[in-house]
Amino acid sequence: MRAVHLAAEDDFEGWRDAARSLALAAVPPGDVVWQAGDNGDLFADEAVREAPADGQFSVPRAFVDLARDVVLHSDPQRFALLYAFLWRLRAEPGLIADAADPLRRRLEEFAKQVRRDIHKMRAFLRFREVADEEGPRFVAWFEPEHHIVRANAGFFMRRFASMRWSILTPEVSVHWDGATLTEGPGATKGDAPEGDPVENTWRTYYASIFNPARVKVGAMLKEMPKKYWKNMPETALVPGLIANAQARESGMIAAAEEKIAAVAGGNSQGAWAALRQEAAGCTRCHLYKDATQTVFGEGPVDARVMFVGEQPGDQEDLAGKPFVGPAGQVFDRALAQAGVDRSTVYVTNAVKHFKFEQRGKRRIHSKPQGPEIDACRWWIDQERVLIRPPVTVALGATAARSLFGKVVTISGMRGRPHDLPDGGKAWVTVHPSYLLRLPDKAAAEEEFARFVEDIRQAAVA
Incomplete structure (x- = not known):
């Protein structure tokens, strides 16, 4: 051995x-x-x-x-x-x-x-100023999960080359005097200073840039676990900022709605065009990375009926228009039989980017998940503020979740109107792609007739 x-x-x-x-x-x-x-x-x-x-x-x-x-x-x-x-x-x-x-x-x-531990040390380490016989010195405490301190020291030497600093950890301490890096034994948290006057300024800055509309607590804790909070002055503000996030976000949305409504009153078509242009650059969720483009809604901005689908499919993603593929053809046929002129209604989707799985050369539709639906509700909300349709038809469960802000069942809501939180009535029916998936021809015809009746009832309402 x-x-x-x-x-x-x-x-x-x-x-x-x-x-x-x-x-x-x-x-x-x-x-x-x-x-x-x-x-x-x-x-x-x-x-x-x-x-x-x-x-x-x-x-x-x-x-x-x-x-x-x-x-x-x-x-x-x-x-x-x-x-x-x-x-x-x-x-x-x-x-x-x-x-x-x-x-x-x-x-x-x-x-x-x-590598993740190295990144966290660089992101979450905070220096605090102290004074010694040679002048100001900056000291930081950090508790790495792995043996990364020596390997990471070069980053701090380059980043803070003109500062005199020390990084204290339980295993080893490193010290930089502006020219030479030295090592010392491990330390305890009590050896590091608790704070300095600069921290009040830092807290004020952090609070001012905190965006409640982008708060995702789970993602934040995954990226910045609470074990690092005690070393960072700004994290003392986080619980309060999160607690107030919903109220602040509601205020931001209300202000945006007032602004859009004011523009719509004078030039509704121009406001819609501006909203569509803004949505073209949407990065609110990850789906934009793989999709060809944002597929925004289309139709008259004074439409009395709005149809909301799930998401664009392969052909919609390429064309940049909603409901132009196979499901769109079923939808158009149902509108015609219900006596509804498509040119008089507004058609959009709950999710504006195509979500798919690549299988060879084919792109196979993949159902949007809750976070993707929630991220895209911003655009649906703004479309509704601008158009203010008396009647909205949810085509499928995804669209219904987007409109009502919660998971609902089509069978439990179909066939009657429902009040929407922002006013107007909503009708819930199936998505036309559901009709394409039915294997039995007789069942498909029966469901199509019911789909047509749902549209007719909504239009009459």
Whole structure:
């Protein structure tokens, strides 16, 4: 059994030298015990660091980059796992590109966690000013999850090159005097200052830029867990800002509605055109990244009836117009039989971007989820403020959720009018694409007739 003692928990160079020597000596992974830092064995075999003079081998650069990150992880098995992967990699060079290999996936996850910890240190570390015999010095406390402090020090040296600073962590402390970086022993949170006069200014700035319309508490906590809050002056404001977010957002929406209504009173077509142009650049949810374009509503801005569908399909995404594909053809046929001229109604969708799964060359429709529907309600709300239709028809459950702000069932609401929160009446029916999916011809014809009747009732109302 070979025991290897590395100088520190983040000793990549030491691991690399030892791993090269062990591999050249044909020592299998099961015969090596890896230790690091102060917990090392005094009788560790340092001789394994010396590789045979004529021994050489190469590994893919991607493995070296992966190993640099993995060594910084806190898992005590990381050195052994890396060496086991190296042992296999020498016989199977293509293993580095095999995303299905369990060991490679585990190492990649280690590296991902390390990179995330590095990002959090850069994002959530806060310096506080103190004074010593040489003048101002800035001190910060941070508790990393992995051994990233030395690897991250270069970032702070470049970012705050002209400052004198210290970063204190439980494992190691690093100090910069403007020219030289030095290390010291680990510290405790009590060694760091609690605050400084600059923090009041920072809190005021943070409160002023806090946007309640963009608050997503779950996403915020995932990106910035509460464990980091105690080091950041602005986070003391977060609970209160979140508590007031709904009221502030309602105020912002009301102000926007008043503005649109005022414009609509003088030039409704111009207001609609401006709203459509603004929606063309919408990035309120991730769907814009893959869709061809925003598919906005269309029709007269004084329409008495508004139809709201689910989302644009493949053909709508390419054409930039709602209901022009197969479901649109069913919709047009139903309008005609109900005695409704499509040119007199306003047609739009609850979600303005096409959501799909790529299967070969085909783009297969994928149902929008709650966050995507909620993000797009902004546009539906503004369309309704501008057009103010007495009657709105929800085509399908997604459209109904968008209009009522909650999950509803078509069977429970179909066939009668319902009051909308912003005024007007709503009717709920199926989406025309549902009729296309019915396998039985007789059932499809029966459902189509019922769909036509729903439209006729809404139009009469």
